[in-house]
Amino acid sequence: MSLRQALTPPEMSGRMNATMRWFVWGTIPIGALLGGIIGTNLGLREALIIGGIGGSFAFVPLLFGPVWRIKEMPTGVAEK
Secondary structure, three states: OHHHHHHOOHHHHHHHHHHHHHHHHHOHHHHHHHHHHHHHHHOHHHHHHHHHHHHOOOOHHHHHOHHHHOOOOOOOOOOO
């Protein structure tokens, strides 16, 4: 979150925060629906195992994203 705040111009911080909240909170109902479908069709234990396996891969976007190339915290936003 600190990195996002450091990279985002102050006038865009509200939009950035709203977008991140949409991605985080907006996917919860989708996951609940998929978990219910899997639990109904395959069983509770299998649904929990599938969810655990899926959750263990949450680091993959960070692993292949640009975050690893950032060596120091940005001090300010570049001017236009």
